[in-house]
Amino acid sequence: MVDDDxxxxxxxxxxLEHIGFEVVGTANNGEEAVQLFxxxxxxxxxxLMDHRMPKKNGIETTKEILTINNHSKIIFTSxxxxxxxxxxxxxxxxxxxxxxxxxxLKENILKAMISTQ
Amino acid sequence: MxxxxxxxxxxxxxxxxxxxxxxxxxxxxxxxxxxIYFNKRVSETSGYSIEEIKGWNPNDFLKVIHPEDRESVAxxxxxRQLADPEVIDKNxxxxxxxxxxxxxxxxxxxxxxxxxxTANLVMINDITDKxxxxxxxxxxxxxxxxxADHSLVAISVLQDGVYKYFxxxxxxxxxxxxxxxxxxxxxxxAKIIHPEDREFVMExxxxxxxxxxxxxxQYQFRIKRKDGEIRWIEIFSKTINYEGQPADLIMTNDITDKxxxxxxxxxxxxxxxxxAxxxxxxxSVTQDGVFKYFNDRVIESLGYSVEExxxxxxxxxAKFIYPEDREFVMExxQKKQAGDPDVVNxxxxxxxTKDGVIKWLxxxxxxxxxxxxxxxxAMTVDITDKxEAxxxxxxxxxxxxxxxxxxxxxxxxxxxxxxxxxxxxxxxxxxFGFSRKEITGKTASEARLKGREERKEMLRTxxxxxxxxxxxxxxxxxxxxxxxxxxxxxxxxxxxxxFLLTIINDITPLKIAxxxxxxxxxxxxxxxxxxxxxxxxxxxxxxxxxxxxxxxIQLIDINLDENCKNNTIKDFINIIYRQINRGTELxxxxxxxxxxEAEEVFIDEIDVFEVLNRSIEFLKNLFQDKKIQIKWDISSxxxxxxxxxxxxxVFENILINSVRYNNNDIAEIIIKASQVEQNGISYxxxxxxxxxxxxxxxxxxxxxxxxxxxxxxxxxxxxxxSLVKKIxxxxxxxxxxxxKVEGDYSKGTNVILLMQKGxx
Numbered sequence: 091m092v093d094d095d096x097x098x099x100x101x102x103x104x105x106l107e108h109i110g111f112e113v114v115g116t117a118n119n120g121e122e123a124v125q126l127f128x129x130x131x132x133x134x135x136x137x138l139m140d141h142r143m144p145k146k147n148g149i150e151t152t153k154e155i156l157t158i159n160n161h162s163k164i165i166f167t168s169x170x171x172x173x174x175x176x177x178x179x180x181x182x183x184x185x186x187x188x189x190x191x192x193x194x195l196k197e198n199i200l201k202a203m204i205s206t207q
Numbered sequence: 208m209x210x211x212x213x214x215x216x217x218x219x220x221x222x223x224x225x226x227x228x229x230x231x232x233x234x235x236x237x238x239x240x241x242x243i244y245f246n247k248r249v250s251e252t253s254g255y256s257i258e259e260i261k262g263w264n265p266n267d268f269l270k271v272i273h274p275e276d277r278e279s280v281a282x283x284x285x286x287r288q289l290a291d292p293e294v295i296d297k298n299x300x301x302x303x304x305x306x307x308x309x310x311x312x313x314x315x316x317x318x319x320x321x322x323x324x325t326a327n328l329v330m331i332n333d334i335t336d337k338x339x340x341x342x343x344x345x346x347x348x349x350x351x352x353x354x355a356d357h358s359l360v361a362i363s364v365l366q367d368g369v370y371k372y373f374x375x376x377x378x379x380x381x382x383x384x385x386x387x388x389x390x391x392x393x394x395x396x397a398k399i400i401h402p403e404d405r406e407f408v409m410e411x412x413x414x415x416x417x418x419x420x421x422x423x424x425q426y427q428f429r430i431k432r433k434d435g436e437i438r439w440i441e442i443f444s445k446t447i448n449y450e451g452q453p454a455d456l457i458m459t460n461d462i463t464d465k466x467x468x469x470x471x472x473x474x475x476x477x478x479x480x481x482x483a484x485x486x487x488x489x490x491s492v493t494q495d496g497v498f499k500y501f502n503d504r505v506i507e508s509l510g511y512s513v514e515e516x517x518x519x520x521x522x523x524x525a526k527f528i529y530p531e532d533r534e535f536v537m538e539x540x541q542k543k544q545a546g547d548p549d550v551v552n553x554x555x556x557x558x559x560t561k562d563g564v565i566k567w568l569x570x571x572x573x574x575x576x577x578x579x580x581x582x583x584x585a586m587t588v589d590i591t592d593k594x595e596a597x598x599x600x601x602x603x604x605x606x607x608x609x610x611x612x613x614x615x616x617x618x619x620x621x622x623x624x625x626x627x628x629x630x631x632x633x634x635x636x637x638x639f640g641f642s643r644k645e646i647t648g649k650t651a652s653e654a655r656l657k658g659r660e661e662r663k664e665m666l667r668t669x670x671x672x673x674x675x676x677x678x679x680x681x682x683x684x685x686x687x688x689x690x691x692x693x694x695x696x697x698x699x700x701x702x703x704x705x706f707l708l709t710i711i712n713d714i715t716p717l718k719i720a721x722x723x724x725x726x727x728x729x730x731x732x733x734x735x736x737x738x739x740x741x742x743x744x745x746x747x748x749x750x751x752x753x754x755x756x757x758x759x760i761q762l763i764d765i766n767l768d769e770n771c772k773n774n775t776i777k778d779f780i781n782i783i784y785r786q787i788n789r790g791t792e793l794x795x796x797x798x799x800x801x802x803x804e805a806e807e808v809f810i811d812e813i814d815v816f817e818v819l820n821r822s823i824e825f826l827k828n829l830f831q832d833k834k835i836q837i838k839w840d841i842s843s844x845x846x847x848x849x850x851x852x853x854x855x856x857v858f859e860n861i862l863i864n865s866v867r868y869n870n871n872d873i874a875e876i877i878i879k880a881s882q883v884e885q886n887g888i889s890y891x892x893x894x895x896x897x898x899x900x901x902x903x904x905x906x907x908x909x910x911x912x913x914x915x916x917x918x919x920x921x922x923x924x925x926x927x928x929s930l931v932k933k934i935x936x937x938x939x940x941x942x943x944x945x946x947k948v949e950g951d952y953s954k955g956t957n958v959i960l961l962m963q964k965g966x967x
Contacts, residue, residue, distance in 0.1 A: 101755055102758065104758075104762055169754075169795075170746075170798065171795070172802070188753070189787060
């Protein structure tokens with residue numbers, strides 16, 4: 091999970107654990123996220139990516155992660171829906187407009203899991 | 208018998224006497240040196256009387272003989288007395304009559320027997336008239352021969368095909384010697400005639416030699432001289448009687464030089480005519496008041512036809528001269544036709560063409576000799592365009608002068624090379640603070656207006672580009688004040704000399720205003736950026752707050768034991784959910800409205816069904832516990848309108864309001880589409896008809912504007928409908944609200960969008 095708001099990261103983790111997913115790592119900005127991703131022996135099944143973050147935004151981070159592993163499944167989250175098109179064009183699998191519900195998150199993750207990308 | 212014989216004899220004697228006395232021949236009988244007999248004719252011939260002659264002895268006859276002939280006559284008389292056999296019986300000589308006249312006589316002397324002795328019978332014929340006639344003829348012949356021999360015209364007589372006579376000139380013309388010509392066989396002369404002319408010439412010669420009257424007496428033809436040179440000759444010939452037979456008298460003139468001159472003259476005339484005909488000038492020759500010659504240009508200028516001009520009577524041409532110029536032009540024309548030297552050779556005047564058009568002509572005219580008489584040779588040029596151009600130039604110069612002097616813009620005219628200011632207008636003086644005397648005659652650098660180097664650079668640019676327009680620069684006035692101006696430099700011609708026109712548009716006040724505006728803009732931009740920064744920060748952070756709240760309340764809702772949840776807690780949890788949703792929508796709308804106001808909206812063709820389906824899906828997700836019924840009233844398979852990605856926000860806003868402000872168990876929404884035309888523009892009319900709580904009439908307009916933000920009692924959420932209006936108007940469309948049932952707002956609302964059709 092990548093987000094500059096630590097409260098959100100904690101809440102996401104609780105929500106995901108509630109619906110049965112394991113959070114393997116969190117990052118507070120894009121640079122941390124790329125480094126963390128590189129450090130994983132086994133790459134995570136899903137990445138939850140915020141857009142507006144210090145140092146490196148979600149679009150740039152998505153591009154770099156997909157350059158490292160183009161099979162990565164990234165769910166983009168942002169309050170700014172105008173970024174949706176760009177996020178999908180750089181390789182994000184879906185877009186979740188903040189604030190989103192637990193149900194929406196679950197649905198997007200499940201869809202991503204069964205996606206063949 | 209004897210008497211009869213005597214009678215006969217006497218008659219015979221009488222007859223003889225009559226014959227001798229009446230004879231036209233003088234008869235003298237001389238015997239033994241004595242005059243025996245002479246008749247009356249001798250007296251008549253000599254002029255002496257019979258009595259005077261009777262007294263003469265034979266020697267006395269010598270005194271009447273002309274002194275020059277006297278000796279030869281005496282000689283013959285002596286010989287006759289001596290019976291010299293060489294004596295001449297017939298002789299002719301002159302005598303001097305008694306009255307002194309000289310007469311020619313022919314004398315025949317015959318020895319006769321008279322009275323048994325030898326005597327001389329002398330017969331005298333007065334041949335004076337014959338001799339005179341002969342002498343006259345001889346003199347005439349000599350004269351003719353002399354003339355013929357020395358004539359400058361070749362004279363020849365052709366008879367039986369040969370030249371019976373020819374003079375030296377003929378030899379000179381054909382190049383053959385007189386000997387060769389004399390030796391020519393009959394008709395051999397044909398060889399000198401040019402083959403092309405030979406048949407005609409020989410026929411004429413033959414006719415004239417035979418006395419045929421059907422002849423041509425004068426003609427020209429070519430000969431080939433002995434040396435091969437071709438020459439032109441002209442002959443005048445006629446049949447004459449020569450030595451009793453018809454012959455061809457030919458007078459031949461070598462006209463080769465004349466022909467060459469004629470040819471040159473002809474060519475010269477042709478050249479002149481050609482030049483005249485092709486000339487761009489009108490050329491005419493006027494004599495005795497009429498046009499003797501005029502070229503096509505004259506016809507073009509006047510507009511009259513050749514026939515019309517040729518039919519004009521003397522001085523009728525005056526009618527095409529402009530009335531005010533007529534007297535002068537006619538006087539000049541008449542003077543030149545009369546050869547008067549007191550004339551004006553070049554001037555300008557106006558004519559009126561046949562069509563009534565007034566034209567200006569410039570004339571160059573002089574007296575010439577034409578067909579032996581004085582005439583007026585006139586060459587005219589149509590200068591109407593030039594005159595009009597001059598007039599326009601004059602007007603233009605006047606306009607320029609007026610525009611220059613009274614212009615509100617400062618202007619100066621300076622020399623190109625030295626940059627000496629020769630003229631400035633009042634605006635210039637006012638702007639720079641100089642008096643006219645202070646600035647004229649000085650250069651810009653002397654007046655400390657501009658530097659020399661700057662001027663050089665400017666002149667280079669003008670030479671390359673022709674002008675400099677609105678070059679912004681600063682300058683100093685007389686007082687040293689620095690001002691700003693747009694300087695335009697244009698190269699102009701005054702009296703064919705180049706000058707530099709400088710136009711200064713003082714923009715100092717504008718510049719100051721610009722600087723203030725720039726400062727204001729910078730200030731505004733800083734403020735705007737600051738607002739944007741705070742807005743972004745706000746939206747981001749508030750969204751994260753909302754997300755945290757949303758996630759938290761969901762986790763509370765999940766983790767809180769169902770037994771612990773009483774109705775009050777449940778109500779609070781629902782309030783929190785609703786407020787989170789309201790906050791989320793508010794943030795989204797603020798973002799979009801701000802975006803619409805700040806940027807130019809890009810519009811494209813949008814498929815309404817696609818967008819509606821996404822919006823409805825969003826709506827149903829949003830209100831999962833609410834029954835929503837969507838009905839379609841659209842007959843077209845495809846509805847294309849002009850819009851962009853914000854259209855989904857429009858639809859979502861309208862649909863959410865229809866559900867949110869609806870107290871029925873089932874929220875019904877009818878979506879209707881129809882095509883309309885307004886002011887020549889095709890629209891899709893989209894209607895969203897719900898069964899919600901409705902909007903009072905007095906609020907139907909205000910809910911679409913931001914002015915309604917304060918009123919949240921009923922229909923309308925934050926910036927929702929004002930955002931809809933803003934977006935639709937950006938698309939070039941319209942939005943308004945009506946009641947579902949006209950007159951009863953409480954039955955529901957119809958939100959109507961009028962949106963421009965897409966291209967396809």
